[in-house]
Amino acid sequence: MEDIEKPFxxxxxxxxxxxxxxxxxxxxxxxxxxxxxxxVKCTPYVGYLHxxxxxxxxxxxxxxxxxxxxxxxxxxxxxxNIGYVNAVEKLFGIEAPERAKFIRTIVAEMSRLSSHxxxxxxxxxxxxxxxxxxxxxxxxxxxxxxxxxxxxxRLTVSYPRVGGVRNDISQEFLxxxxxxxxxxxxxxxxxxxxxxxxxxxKKRTVSVGVISPEEAVxxxxxxxxxxxxxxxxxxxxxxxxxxYDRIEFDVPIGKNGDCYDRYLVRVGEMRQANRxxxxxxxxxPAGPVMADAxxxxxxxxxxxxxxxxxxxHQFILITKGPTxxxxxxxxxxxxxxxxxxxxxxxxxxxxxxxxxxRAPSYVHxxxxxxxxxxxxxxxxxxxxxxxxxxxxxxxR
Amino acid sequence: MEPIEIANKLKEKFPEEVLYIKEFRGQVxxxxxxxxxxxxxxxxxxxxxxxxxxxxxxCGADYLGKKDNRFEVVYHLYSIKHRHMIRLKxxxxxxxxxxxxxxxxxxxxxxxxxxxxxxxxxxxxGHPDLRRILLPEDWEGxxxxxxxxxxxxxxxxxxxxxxxxxxxxxxxxxxxx
Numbered sequence: 119m120e121d122i123e124k125p126f127x128x129x130x131x132x133x134x135x136x137x138x139x140x141x142x143x144x145x146x147x148x149x150x151x152x153x154x155x156x157x158v159k160c161t162p163y164v165g166y167l168h169x170x171x172x173x174x175x176x177x178x179x180x181x182x183x184x185x186x187x188x189x190x191x192x193x194x195x196x197x198x199n200i201g202y203v204n205a206v207e208k209l210f211g212i213e214a215p216e217r218a219k220f221i222r223t224i225v226a227e228m229s230r231l232s233s234h235x236x237x238x239x240x241x242x243x244x245x246x247x248x249x250x251x252x253x254x255x256x257x258x259x260x261x262x263x264x265x266x267x268x269x270x271x272r273l274t275v276s277y278p279r280v281g282g283v284r285n286d287i288s289q290e291f292l293x294x295x296x297x298x299x300x301x302x303x304x305x306x307x308x309x310x311x312x313x314x315x316x317x318x319x320k321k322r323t324v325s326v327g328v329i330s331p332e333e334a335v336x337x338x339x340x341x342x343x344x345x346x347x348x349x350x351x352x353x354x355x356x357x358x359x360x361x362y363d364r365i366e367f368d369v370p371i372g373k374n375g376d377c378y379d380r381y382l383v384r385v386g387e388m389r390q391a392n393r394x395x396x397x398x399x400x401x402x403p404a405g406p407v408m409a410d411a412x413x414x415x416x417x418x419x420x421x422x423x424x425x426x427x428x429x430x431h432q433f434i435l436i437t438k439g440p441t442x443x444x445x446x447x448x449x450x451x452x453x454x455x456x457x458x459x460x461x462x463x464x465x466x467x468x469x470x471x472x473x474x475x476r477a478p479s480y481v482h483x484x485x486x487x488x489x490x491x492x493x494x495x496x497x498x499x500x501x502x503x504x505x506x507x508x509x510x511x512x513x514r
Numbered sequence: 515m516e517p518i519e520i521a522n523k524l525k526e527k528f529p530e531e532v533l534y535i536k537e538f539r540g541q542v543x544x545x546x547x548x549x550x551x552x553x554x555x556x557x558x559x560x561x562x563x564x565x566x567x568x569x570x571x572x573c574g575a576d577y578l579g580k581k582d583n584r585f586e587v588v589y590h591l592y593s594i595k596h597r598h599m600i601r602l603k604x605x606x607x608x609x610x611x612x613x614x615x616x617x618x619x620x621x622x623x624x625x626x627x628x629x630x631x632x633x634x635x636x637x638x639x640g641h642p643d644l645r646r647i648l649l650p651e652d653w654e655g656x657x658x659x660x661x662x663x664x665x666x667x668x669x670x671x672x673x674x675x676x677x678x679x680x681x682x683x684x685x686x687x688x689x690x691x
Contacts, residue, residue: 165649165650173657209539211539287648301594304663335594336567336622338570338624348593445539446601447541448571448599450570459571476573480625481625483625492623
């Protein structure tokens with residue numbers, strides 16, 4: 119009896135979670151100092167996927183560096199391409215034609231859906247629900263099939279090009295997409311039936327990882343992670359690019375800044391993405407899909423294969439690059455994870471002097487200690503899921 | 515507020531710190547001396563008309579052989595309330611590559627500053643945890659410097675040699691069961 123009344127001798131335990139851990143969504147390593155089940159200190163280690171994309175970008179021409187942006191956030195590579203080409207177009211001073219802008223908006227929202235579907239599936243799977251994951255992946259497969267139909271690639275697409283998009287979209291593609299768009303809201307209802315009011319889900323996410331709006335802005339959070347705290351900041355509304363200024367959509371906002379609100383915001387974003395897709399298909403204008411700026415855009419492929427002048431033109435643009443005005447631009451776009459910014463310093467040659475990628479996942483990973491310290495170790499898993507990181511983008 | 519107005523306001527407030535103002539494609543960058551960067555950032559953050567509450571990006575840049583001061587630290591600031599943006603560039607010399615950290619103003623600068631240290635070797639005074647972030651701790655050199663070869667250093671990183679060595683030993687291991 120005396121032994122039991124004596125306080126236990128406890129000590130802090132340090133464990134290394136990751137880099138190979140299923141719930142860290144890639145190769146993220148967290149060193150956790152634990153007092154029983156409570157997290158005292160959390161130190162993230164990133165960089166396992168560092169491939170030097172910024173350095174590589176400085177040694178390639180603007181056209182040749184486009185596929186590098188696929189390798190950032192490989193779940194939503196369309197959105198990354200669009201961020202990249204928008205920044206380059208701003209630097210070149212050209213603009214894509216109307217039809218290309220609408221097509222880009224369509225593919226960006228498709229990749230937003232596909233990314234959010236993955237996020238939803240893996241986030242709930244981490245917390246213990248298997249069914250939504252399987253249901254969600256089936257829908258993602260349909261989007262991947264559509265991408266394949268559009269450009270032949272499923273994951274690393276490089277479909278948007280500087281000055282427009284690679285090829286026009288077919289009526290067959292639009293019909294299939296419209297079919298998907300009409301049906302998808304029912305699928306979101308399915309997920310919500312399983313998850314939103316689920317008691318276990320609410321126990322695991324409500325009041326977990328709370329961050330106030332002021333603090334969230336101060337940390338530099340963006341995307342759904344920021345809007346869950348109730349800050350109405352969306353690049354698509356604040357600095358519209360592509361066709362977003364001609365489309366009606368709402369920005370879902372959370373209240374409490376916890377994991378549950380961030381979940382609601384992203385589910386709301388899926389519904390809005392569906393709404394945007396529907397409008398884009400209905401409003402899609404006719405016309406060319408590549409800007410008429412021969413000095414800054416690649417010539418059409420069929421002409422390159424047929425005549426000498428276009429072949430030389432393509433060769434020069436890829437190897438030497440265009441003559442770019444000196445200057446610097448920063449362009450941010452709203453990718454599924456948050457604000458993806460590309461910052462170029464041009465020194466007048468065909469290669470960027472400095473290419474900087476402002477990756478949302480990098481900033482979101484840095485906030486993990488703030489969200490996790492003082493909570494339980496089980497909540498660390500919920501926090502990793504809720505900030506929606508992809509390590510390819512975080513490590514660059 | 516228009517970005518050029520913000521730049522002029524900044525110049526009025528800190529006439530000796532602002533070196534020059536450049537505009538390109540509607541974006542304004544203000545080049546500064548590095549000395550009072552923390553005061554300038556605090557002013558931009560606290561002034562109600564400006565209210566730059568969101569540090570979009572912080573990165574380094576290397577102007578080897580192009581400018582007298584080799585490095586620059588680039589800050590992209592945005593105000594969610596007023597919807598305006600400005601770019602600050604603080605010059606940092608090669609002999610003394612250090613600058614004050616802006617973490618007291620924006621906590622989010624933490625990892626960006628660590629990355630700039632990792633990639634360029636710029637030291638941020640007052641940063642609580644200035645370690646390498648993307649590269650291993652025992653890495654030599656700073657990869658984004660212009661004099662660093664694209665294909666990497668001649669000498670292999672010791673950590674990789676260790677892995678190769680381990681793999682070799684394990685492949686030679688024979689099981690006597």
